[in-house]
Amino acid sequence: MTLLSRFGTTLPLVLWLLPLALLPLVASSQRRTAVSAIAAVPFDGVSRAIGWALKLAGLFAIGGLILALAGPYRSGETVTRTGIGAQVSMLIDRSGSMNETFAGKQPSGAEESKAAASRRLLGDFVGSRAHDQFAVTAFSTAPMLVVPMTDRHDAVRAAIGAIDRPGLDYTNVARGLAMALSQFGAEAASISRAVLLVSDGAAVIDPKIQGALRAEFAKIRPNLYWLFLRTKGSPSIRDKPAGEDTPQAAPERHLDLFFKSLGTPYRAFEAEGPEAVAEAIRQIESLERDPIPYTEQRPRRDLTPFAYALAAFGLLVLLAGKLLEADPGRAERRRMTRSPTPRDITEERRLAA
Amino acid sequence: MRSALVHNLCDRRLQALAVVTGLVLATFAVRTVPLTRDGIEMLAVVDITGSMNVRDYQRADGTAASRLDTAKAALRELVSQLPCGSRLALAIFTERRPFLLFTPIEVCRDFSPLDGALGSLDWRMAWEGDSRISAGLFRSIEMAASLGTDLVFITDGQEAPPLPSIGGPSYEGKAGAVRGLIVGAGGTALAQIPKFDDRGRETGFYGETDVQQENRFGPPPTDAENRPGYDARNAPFGGTAAKGTEHLSSVREPYLKTLAGETGLAYAHLDGPGGLLRPLLDAGTPRPLPGSLDLRPLLGSAALALLLAVFAVRPLRALVRRGGSRPLRWKKA
Numbered sequence: 001m002t003l004l005s006r007f008g009t010t011l012p013l014v015l016w017l018l019p020l021a022l023l024p025l026v027a028s029s030q031r032r033t034a035v036s037a038i039a040a041v042p043f044d045g046v047s048r049a050i051g052w053a054l055k056l057a058g059l060f061a062i063g064g065l066i067l068a069l070a071g072p073y074r075s076g077e078t079v080t081r082t083g084i085g086a087q088v089s090m091l092i093d094r095s096g097s098m099n100e101t102f103a104g105k106q107p108s109g110a111e112e113s114k115a116a117a118s119r120r121l122l123g124d125f126v127g128s129r130a131h132d133q134f135a136v137t138a139f140s141t142a143p144m145l146v147v148p149m150t151d152r153h154d155a156v157r158a159a160i161g162a163i164d165r166p167g168l169d170y171t172n173v174a175r176g177l178a179m180a181l182s183q184f185g186a187e188a189a190s191i192s193r194a195v196l197l198v199s200d201g202a203a204v205i206d207p208k209i210q211g212a213l214r215a216e217f218a219k220i221r222p223n224l225y226w227l228f229l230r231t232k233g234s235p236s237i238r239d240k241p242a243g244e245d246t247p248q249a250a251p252e253r254h255l256d257l258f259f260k261s262l263g264t265p266y267r268a269f270e271a272e273g274p275e276a277v278a279e280a281i282r283q284i285e286s287l288e289r290d291p292i293p294y295t296e297q298r299p300r301r302d303l304t305p306f307a308y309a310l311a312a313f314g315l316l317v318l319l320a321g322k323l324l325e326a327d328p329g330r331a332e333r334r335r336m337t338r339s340p341t342p343r344d345i346t347e348e349r350r351l352a353a
Numbered sequence: 354m355r356s357a358l359v360h361n362l363c364d365r366r367l368q369a370l371a372v373v374t375g376l377v378l379a380t381f382a383v384r385t386v387p388l389t390r391d392g393i394e395m396l397a398v399v400d401i402t403g404s405m406n407v408r409d410y411q412r413a414d415g416t417a418a419s420r421l422d423t424a425k426a427a428l429r430e431l432v433s434q435l436p437c438g439s440r441l442a443l444a445i446f447t448e449r450r451p452f453l454l455f456t457p458i459e460v461c462r463d464f465s466p467l468d469g470a471l472g473s474l475d476w477r478m479a480w481e482g483d484s485r486i487s488a489g490l491f492r493s494i495e496m497a498a499s500l501g502t503d504l505v506f507i508t509d510g511q512e513a514p515p516l517p518s519i520g521g522p523s524y525e526g527k528a529g530a531v532r533g534l535i536v537g538a539g540g541t542a543l544a545q546i547p548k549f550d551d552r553g554r555e556t557g558f559y560g561e562t563d564v565q566q567e568n569r570f571g572p573p574p575t576d577a578e579n580r581p582g583y584d585a586r587n588a589p590f591g592g593t594a595a596k597g598t599e600h601l602s603s604v605r606e607p608y609l610k611t612l613a614g615e616t617g618l619a620y621a622h623l624d625g626p627g628g629l630l631r632p633l634l635d636a637g638t639p640r641p642l643p644g645s646l647d648l649r650p651l652l653g654s655a656a657l658a659l660l661l662a663v664f665a666v667r668p669l670r671a672l673v674r675r676g677g678s679r680p681l682r683w684k685k686a
Contacts (some may be wrong), residue, residue, distance in 0.1 A: 020661060027664045058664065065377070065657040094452075138454070141480035144445070146454045148469035154459065155466040158442070161456035165496075168452065168480050180516055280521060304675050308380045311656070315374040322367040327360060 001146065007303075010071035014203055017066045024336070025056025029318055030325055036092045050321070057317035062137045064311030068304050076300040082093040083131030086288035087149060089222070090122070090160075091180040093199035094138045094167040097231070102273050104231040114200050114229045115164035117274040122160050125281050127153040135183035136160065139176030142166035149183050151294060173197070173255065174205040174213065181216045193222040194292035200229040202255040217262045224266040225284050227277065228252065237268055367664045371407060376564040376656035386646045391639035392439035395533065396497040398451045399443070401425055402484035403559075404491035404602040406508070406547045409540035410625065418626075420538040421476060426626030427536075429471050434627045434630045437461035438642035442500055446508070449488035451496055477553055484513040487521040490535070490612055497531045504533030504618065505629070510605030514565040515597075518574035529617030534636045538623045539604035546602050559600040561566045567595035598639040 009015065098115040100106060107113040114118075126134055135149040136159040147159040180195050205213070217224075228237060237256045247254035259266045267287075269280035289290070360368055401421060408417035418426075432441060440457035458467050495506040512521070545558035573589040582592015599646040606622065614675055619636035620630070 023661065023664045025669045029370065029663050031364075034650070049647055060656070061373075062660055062664075065653055068380070069653045069657065071650075093529070099502075115618070136455075142478050144454065144478040145473040146470060147471065149468045150463075150466035152463040152466050153450065155455070155463040158458045158463075159455040162442075162453040165453045166450075170480075305381065308653070312374065312377045313369060315377060315660075319370050319374055322364065322370055323358065323361055325361055325364075327637065339456075 001247065008073055008075055008078075012070060014070040017069075018063060021059050021063035021066060022058060023062060023251065028054065028338050029058065029322060029349065030054065033328060036235045038227060049101050054321045055240055055316065056270060057212045057314040057321070061311050061318060062314075064307050064314060068307035068311060071102075072303040072307055074098055074303060075303045080293050082293050084289055085129050085131035085292040085294070085318050086131045086194050086290060087135075087184060087292070088194045088196055088288070089135045089138060089149070091137050091176050091181040091195060091197045091199075092118070092160075093122075093140070093171055093197075093201070094144075094163060094301060095140045095171045095199075095201065096169060098167050098200055098229075099164070100231070102229065102231060104233065109149065112274060113164060114231075115167070117277055118198050118227075118229065119160055121274065121277050121281050122163075125285065126156045126160060131292055132288075133292070133294075135180070137180045138163070138175060138184070139172060139179070141170045141172055143172070143176040145179060161192050171199060171201045172202045174209045177213055178209070178216065180221070181213075181220055184220050184222065184328075190290075191247065191292050192288050193220060194225060194284070194288055195222045196225045196284065198227045198229065201250040203226075205255065205258060209326075214262060218308030219265050221264050223288070224262065226256070226266075226268040227278075227280050228268060228270045229277065230270050230272050232272060237270055242352050251287050262263045265337040299312065358362060359581075366663050366667075369659055370617075372664070373656045373660045374531075375533055376652045380649045380652050381405060382623060383648045383652065385621075386648060386666075387662060388644055388646050390436050390438075390644040391634070391643040392436045392642035393503065393637045394440045394457055394501070394635070394640055395503040395637060396442040396444060396453075396457075396493070396500055397428055397505045398486070398489070398493045398496075398507065399428070399474055400446045400486075400489075400506075400538075401446045401474065401479050402513065403476070403548075404484065404509050404511040404513070404546055405538065406549075407478055407539060407544045407602050408547070409542070409544045409603075412626075420509055421474065423626050424536070424538050424623060425471055425474050427623055427629050428505075428507075428605075429468055430627045431629045431633065432460050432464065432467055432471065435460045435640060436438050438644075439640075440502075441467060442502060444493065445474065445478055446489045446493065446506075447479040448483045449485040451493045452480075453496060457502060460673060471496060482513070484511060485521075486510055486608075486613050487516075487524075487612060491522070491524055494531045494616060494618075496610070497533065503532055503633075505536060505633060506533070506618070507536040507538055507623065508609070509539040509602060510585065510609040510612075511599075511602050512605075512608075513599070515568045515599055517568040517571040520631070524615045526616070528615065531618075531636050532636060533617075533618050534629075534633055535613045535618050535620050536623050537604045537606050537608050537609045538631065539602065541603055541606070543598055543601035543603045546600065555652070558663065561600050562594075563595065564600045566597035566599045571608065579595065618669050 043286070099113050101111045101113055107116070109282045112186055131151065133149050133151045134156040136146040136156060138146050147155055150156065228235060234250060235250060237252050239250070239253065241250040243249060256268055269283070271277040271280055405421040405424070406419050408419045410420065410423040411417040412418045419628055437460065439460045441460055442453065442457040443455055444451040444453045454470065460467060486508055493506055547555050547654025548557050548559050548563070550556045567590065569590050577583055577590055582588050584592070604622065610620050619632065621632035
């Protein structure tokens with residue numbers, strides 16, 4: 001059954017015509033000759049065999065053509081191979097400030113906004129290695145699943161292509177992280193998994209959600225990279241605030257502390273310009289080098305030529321039968337001039353059939 | 354012997370069989386013919402505001418489906434029906450603007466991420482509760498223009514807050530510059546809008562006092578003087594709270610048709626989880642895509658017809674000659 005299920009047709013309805021292939025069993029392409037008594041003809045095994053061969057040939061010819069019209073194919077298979085790469089779940093900040101430059105201004109002239117720079121550099125990152133898999137999640141006020149985990153790099157690039165569009169209001173990291181984590185499937189834990197957070201700010205993670213996030217990180221154990229696009233003059237991840245050191249006063253620092261406390265491999269990259277972003281992405285690329293199983297889709301195989309070949313075979317036999325056919329009636333008419341050859345007798349098979 | 358061969362060669366059925374064989378052998382030689390087909394490039398903007406959660410559609414198994422679920426199903430089916438090479442970009446709409454999730458993705462090669470992305474559209478992605486349809490539509494048209502695509506805007510047309518008495522903003526762009534379709538989702542009967550708490554759990558339905566029933570920005574309507582408690586300075590909209598049906602929802606077809614007329618888009622109603630292909634192909638810009646035509650089915654069906662004729666014509670003709678009676682039988686002596 002598994003073998004059979006790999007075969008299919010593109011137009012299965014055409015197969016309803018298949019009973020027509022039985023037509024040669026009741027009708028023949030050979031001449032019909034009336035004889036006075038079929039019983040008078042001696043039994044001839046060769047004639048019988050030829051008769052049946054022609055019937056079968058007709059069956060093959062019609063059946064083959066109908067089959068060919070239905071478009072038979074053997075379905076493609078999915079082959080799993082192993083390559084070098086990683087599953088990367090990208091979590092991209094789409095808050096409004098991402099549309100400003102690294103200097104915190106509206107981009108003008110040759111200046112590039114943070115979103116445009118990350119769009120360009122992340123777009124190069126995707127597809128630089130054939131077997132990486134990516135998921136893209138955007139977040140601002142609410143997390144948005146953009147593209148689920150896939151190895152179709154064109155689709156991922158299309159998702160990254162949208163990140164320099166005008167952004168929304170807030171930076172709500174916690175729910176975004178939860179969604180980015182949920183993109184990892186239930187595959188073997190041997191795959192290298194990474195969460196890449198690209199943001200230009202941070203927010204307080206609700207202590208209630210912290211516990212749930214911790215548990216998720218402990219279960220999936222991804223490598224966590226935070227690409228922090230720092231605007232000039234704004235506090236660094238490592239700066240201690242002058243006043244009270246609370247998450248509200250220094251959200252960047254406390255997000256960093258939270259990530260460090262997760263117990264998963266974690267690196268933060270602080271980038272103050274496009275070059276620094278490019279350098280960070282290069283480093284991430286070199287760190288994520290593990291074998292990853294990937295699937296390759298073998299195209300399905302068109303079996304139509306085989307069906308046509310079957311039809312052609314039947315047709316050639318039929319043609320041969322027609323070409324070598326005897327016409328006893330005509331022989332009768334010519335009996336005056338020549339005597340029948342033994343060959344003519346054997347080909348009176350139609351009468352027997 | 355040779356004369357028998359010549360005699361056979363003159364046989365009509367032999368000639369027909371030779372033609373059939375020729376046709377079948379030709380299938381091995383013909384190549385596919387290149388031709389162009391019409392594809393679509395479109396930006397789909399899906400309204401994910403609260404009123405899209407109204408369950409006024411039915412699934413095939415009889416259970417109720419929300420407008421958003423139905424719109425998602427319709428888009429997924431559309432993507433699976435579009436000719437290969439067509440491309441789809443996706444944006445979500447709430448508040449007053451569309452938010453682009455991805456630039457156009459090809460519908461065949463990248464079907465699975467596209468299908469996954471459509472499947473995971475959720476009202477929880479919304480960043481604000483307002484639903485200013487006209488503003489969102491106008492900006493969606495701009496977005497489609499910047500992407501160079503057609504537009505499919507799926508909404509139920511319910512403005513929240515309701516439009517002021519002087520009407521909504523008017524379209525300032527060039528009507529018809531972007532082609533496409535406004536798809537009205539929802540039933541024509543008023544239905545209750547589900548309400549969710551801040552953790553996303555459903556907690557019932559919106560009541561009359563939960564939502565703004567009348568927009569009291571701008572000048573009051575002209576008939577305000579007849580309202581009870583009217584006072585030109587202190588109560589220009591009347592002295593009582595507005596009553597209305599804004600907490601219920603139905604598809605606002607007249608409004609959407611007006612918007613469609615204003616912007617030069619076509620309008621279609623979403624009748625169920627499908628049926629978007631035809632109106633879209635009619636309304637959209639056809640984009641030539643390279644395709645190919647397989648000639649083999651043509652040759653094959655001609656061959657089959659002729660071959661069946663070879664077998665069936667004689668017996669049928671004989672049947673007609675006999676007037677439908679059974680053929681003579683020769684019995685064994």
